[in-house]
Amino acid sequence: MTIQKKLAVVLSGCGVYDGAEIHEATLTMLAIAKAGASYTLFAPNITQHHVINHLTGEEMNESRNVLVESARIARGEIQDLKEYKAADFDALVFPGGFGAAKNLSTFAFEGPECSVNEDVELAVKSTVQAGKPIGALCITPAVITKILGKVDVTIGNDSGTAGAIEAMGGKHVQTTHGEIVIDRNYRVVSTPCYMLDATIDQIEIGARNVIKTILTMS
């Protein structure tokens, strides 16, 4: 009898410009289900940095909560990230979207000098301490690097973001669609997804490659 592996997935809202990137989140969940594992969704219970009108790109005079909006992607089945315990899961995964750089951290505004949400930091550090792998899509490797420091990651080929990762002590490895970078020390697996000008089927490949790889490491 095979024991089904359990993955935790951390969302950061609902929508690329102020939250979790919806395709990356959905295709991460799909990749986990198709690999025969299960997922539990988490998000921090905090106010979003701001709300962006995704039609115009302009800021809206509204306030939304990261956990409540993430629940849209989760169909209501989601928990406060404070409840995450590394002991309960085989791996931790971060889909991308600006929410990672605006809600999970301040990377979008402060670059290498950013701060990271304390629940996110605790989740990453406790997972590393438990010797379990972490998957990081799109911009989230920058957040992971801020927490861990000396880690090999990829966000594709954007030189500004790559430079910020190096400034935080990480090593950036250039990649293209669907390729992954594995940090064997911290067991972090990253892929660029929409940090490149990608199509939705390329996102599926990137998410699948990350999930497949962390399942072999867990």
Add this chain to the structure above:
Amino acid sequence: MTIQKKLAVVLSGCGVYDGAEIHEATLTMLAIAKAGASYTLFAPNITQHHVINHLTGEEMNESRNVLVESARIARGEIQDLKEYKAADFDALVFPGGFGAAKNLSTFAFEGPECSVNEDVELAVKSTVQAGKPIGALCITPAVITKILGKVDVTIGNDSGTAGAIEAMGGKHVQTTHGEIVIDRNYRVVSTPCYMLDATIDQIEIGARNVIKTILTMS
């Protein structure tokens, strides 16, 4: 040289309880891309019926716009449904979610006596008149039936919804995960998706079967 087929996809917001079902929308887009076709996203430019907190299921004292929220799934690349012209596309597709029954129509509140948004009605009727196929996922076959009347569709096995479809003049065919029903007269292809208690990988199969089939009919 093969000419790439162009599909129009109609969204109804962003989130299962008050808008488009996110997985169904995303996996419809994925299925289209993987089939080698292209998609253009549309939504009506109207106020949502209401806003539901997807964590608690309760109504929120907020107002959101269907086109603006749908733009989250679309990453900003979306058009007012008023701009849709059947002549420009090979097929029309409706992912599900309560948005179809609350924003695209009033089916959630009025059942067989519901009204349908005029842009949705015009899009469906002009597509039928052009002899082009329509894909309908989840609850959207009920909306299609309200517009077309005598049409064979499936929403899975929910007897209440099936009865309402029959009351509107349609014929409901019971199905399970991933199965489709084809109406050869109106060229409507439907599948239950989350109208059943489905997993995300079952949604992918249903969306793929609808897209594959309407591409062979277009």
